[in-house]
Amino acid sequence: MKYNILMTQEPVVSVKNLNHYYGKGSLKRQILFDINLEINSGEIVIMTGPSGSGKTTLLSLIGGLRSVQQGSLKFSGREFFGASQTELVQVRRNIGFIFQAHNLLGFLSARQNVQMAVELEDNISQIDAITKSKAMLAAVGLGEYVDYYPDNLSGGQKQRIAIARALVNHPSLVLADEPTAALDKQSGRDVVELMQRLAKEQGTSILLVTHDNRILDIADRIVDMEDGCLARDSHKGNIGYESGAKTNHSYSF
Numbered sequence: 001m002k003y004n005i006l007m008t009q010e011p012v013v014s015v016k017n018l019n020h021y022y023g024k025g026s027l028k029r030q031i032l033f034d035i036n037l038e039i040n041s042g043e044i045v046i047m048t049g050p051s052g053s054g055k056t057t058l059l060s061l062i063g064g065l066r067s068v069q070q071g072s073l074k075f076s077g078r079e080f081f082g083a084s085q086t087e088l089v090q091v092r093r094n095i096g097f098i099f100q101a102h103n104l105l106g107f108l109s110a111r112q113n114v115q116m117a118v119e120l121e122d123n124i125s126q127i128d129a130i131t132k133s134k135a136m137l138a139a140v141g142l143g144e145y146v147d148y149y150p151d152n153l154s155g156g157q158k159q160r161i162a163i164a165r166a167l168v169n170h171p172s173l174v175l176a177d178e179p180t181a182a183l184d185k186q187s188g189r190d191v192v193e194l195m196q197r198l199a200k201e202q203g204t205s206i207l208l209v210t211h212d213n214r215i216l217d218i219a220d221r222i223v224d225m226e227d228g229c230l231a232r233d234s235h236k237g238n239i240g241y242e243s244g245a246k247t248n249h250s251y252s253f
């Protein structure tokens, strides 16, 4: 039965007893404390918590942007602890990143910004890369703007390009660090609803950090970070999507 296969599927992210430190010698400071977290396939998890509590640090570890110092962090079953930089680069191809500042390149058009991500894939012709980039921009409602440069687009439109870029290779995970922080209320809402829709269509998991209480309802689950600890992990239950029904976690809180 398909449902049972989903129930036993390996989590996309599995973090166990993860600690992290910045600084050396007497300046060494522990930032993350015994983090345990699993994210299942297709699940949308929102992480909240005060500034400085360690959210970005955890995101960068999960994204393979930083080396794991202590504990276990697996992405689709692959252990990051002890992984080489080359291995991390390989794994990062399966992860889409969306940051607070959209991180688009100003001298490239919308299409070229998305196409850059497509061309990280091996064996794709330029024609196919262009077609794929245009289709993804159309999917985020920017079909008319493929040749525009970021400077000539609104904050919400730029963030939608960043979403297109993050999702164009159909990654199994999208990591979004305060993606609505620079947007007005309505644009922020539009952007997360778009991420939610595309992720559900593609079966992509999302881990999204936000301070914005108004978007919490898009999550299947909410976790809170406090002083480097995961203080709360609440199930919101099934909010009408299939993935809500198939989640099957065990936590040690």
Ligand code: ADP
Residues within 6 Å of the ligand: 022, 023, 031, 049, 050, 051, 052, 053, 054, 055, 056, 057, 058
């Ligand atoms: P958040 O994203 O929740 O605001 P961060 O993960 O950015 O938290 O930061 C957690 C703590 O680690 C903060 O005290 C911050 O000052 C510190 N920190 C973040 N990055 C570094 C770094 N590269 N070197 C040293 N300390 C850092």
Ligand code: MG
Residues within 6 Å of the ligand: 055, 056, 057, 177
């Ligand atoms: Mg941060």
